[in-house]
Amino acid sequence: MTPDSSKVSSIGAVLTNQDDRLWLEFWLAQRTDFHQSLVNPLLCRFWPSLESTRSSRVFVPLCGKSLDMLWLSQQGHEVIGVELSPVAVEGFFRENGLHPVQRQVGQFTLWNDGNLSILCGDYFALTAEDIGHFDTVYDRASLTALPENIRGRYVEQLSRLVPNTAKILLLTIEDAAEDATVAQANGIDAEITSLFTSKFDIDLAYVESVFELDPESPQLPAKRAEYKVYRICVR
Ligand SMILES: C[S@@+](CC[C@H](N)C(=O)[O-])C[C@H]1O[C@@H](n2cnc3c(N)ncnc32)[C@H](O)[C@@H]1O
Numbered sequence: 001m002t003p004d005s006s007k008v009s010s011i012g013a014v015l016t017n018q019d020d021r022l023w024l025e026f027w028l029a030q031r032t033d034f035h036q037s038l039v040n041p042l043l044c045r046f047w048p049s050l051e052s053t054r055s056s057r058v059f060v061p062l063c064g065k066s067l068d069m070l071w072l073s074q075q076g077h078e079v080i081g082v083e084l085s086p087v088a089v090e091g092f093f094r095e096n097g098l099h100p101v102q103r104q105v106g107q108f109t110l111w112n113d114g115n116l117s118i119l120c121g122d123y124f125a126l127t128a129e130d131i132g133h134f135d136t137v138y139d140r141a142s143l144t145a146l147p148e149n150i151r152g153r154y155v156e157q158l159s160r161l162v163p164n165t166a167k168i169l170l171l172t173i174e175d176a177a178e179d180a181t182v183a184q185a186n187g188i189d190a191e192i193t194s195l196f197t198s199k200f201d202i203d204l205a206y207v208e209s210v211f212e213l214d215p216e217s218p219q220l221p222a223k224r225a226e227y228k229v230y231r232i233c234v235r
Contacts, residue, residue, distance in 0.1 A: 019147070020084060020122065027085040033215065034141050035064055039071040042171055043140065046205055046229050050167050052077065056135035061123055061158070062142035065092035072138065073115050080134060081118040082108075082126060089120045106130045124153065128161050137168040144172050148191075155195045168200070168232040176209065176224040189228070196232055203231040 026032060052058070054076035060069055063081030065088045073079050083089050089111050093100045098113040108121035108130055119130060143154050162168070174189050188204045196202050206229040211222040 024085050024087075027087040027091075032064070032088075034145065036067065039067050040140055040171065042206065042227065042229050043068050043071065043138065043169070046169060046231075047072075047075070047138075049205065050136060050169060050231065052136050052167070057133060058136045058138055059131065059134040059161075060138050060142075061154075062139075062145060063092075063118060064088050065095065066140065067096075068138065068140060069116060069118075070096055077136075078115040079117065080131060082123050082131075083118055083120060084122060086120050089118045092118065124157055126157070126161065131161060133163060135163070135166055137162065137166060137170075139168065140171040141173075143170065143195075151191070151195055159199050162234060164234045166234065168230075170230040170232055172228050172230070174226045174228060176226050186226075188230070192230060199235060200232045201235050205229045205231050 055078065057078045057080065058072050060066065060072075060079060060081040063069060063083045064085075065083075066081075069079045069081055069092070083092075086109070092098075093111060093113060093116075098116065100111040100113040100116075102109055102111050104110070105119060106127060106129070107125050108119040111118045111120060119126070137158065143151055146154055158168075170192075172189065172192070186207050188202055192202060206227075208227040210225055210227065212225050213222050214220055
């Protein structure tokens with residue numbers, strides 16, 4: 001597993017405490033290629049289509065130190081992230097000139113400044129009581145950062161936490177199979193369907209095809225990837 005593993009079909013390891021240790025080590029060693037130094041443009045473009053009211057509460061699972069949280073808070077939302085690494089959480093508040101207070105919430109340490117909060121701890125240990133009510137979920141490179149065989153557990157946990165009225169904005173980067181037809185490449189990914197379909201309706205809002213070099217093997221030919229935006233809601 002690599003810290004920049006944000007592709008739907010690119011990872012196959014088993015999530016264990018060893019994976020948790022790996023994430024913690026990545027943050028300590030600053031191997032955080034997945035972190036974006038700018039707000040994600042697809043968030044800015046597609047967030048308004050969810051029609052979330054200004055003061056509504058947004059849950060950001062596996063949030064890292066994403067600047068997207070800052071943008072969401074600037075739109076008037078209360079933001080609650082969950083992140084395993086205290087290095088990421090501390091970095092988020094310090095790098096953005098914020099002055100958080102900390103307190104214990106169940107097994108988590110809650111860091112808070114104004115309308116920005118992060119629960120530091122394991123997403124899979126989160127209870128509905130820990131997180132409280134929220135209206136919207138924003139997931140960029142969270143579900144897809146997990147090994148394939150753990151993604152089902154991620155969605156089950158989300159299903160347990162998510163209120164029936166909540167909407168999810170899910171951003172993915174999917175490897176386009178060499179032999180995929182245009183319709184397959186431009187459609188809802190089969191894995192996304194199988195993960196969400198039992199409880200959720202899925203709307204594919206946007207697809208963008210790009211040719212990208214693998215940063216770890218730039219000598220190889222560029223591969224086609226699909227950037228997709230899904231709007232998902234409880235059925
Ligand atoms: C690929 S990064 C994505 C971060 C963020 N969504 C972004 O867009 O920058 C995945 C993050 O999930 C965190 N993480 C991994 N497993 C976790 C878990 N079980 N509970 C909470 N956070 C976790 C990692 O530390 C890492 O910061």
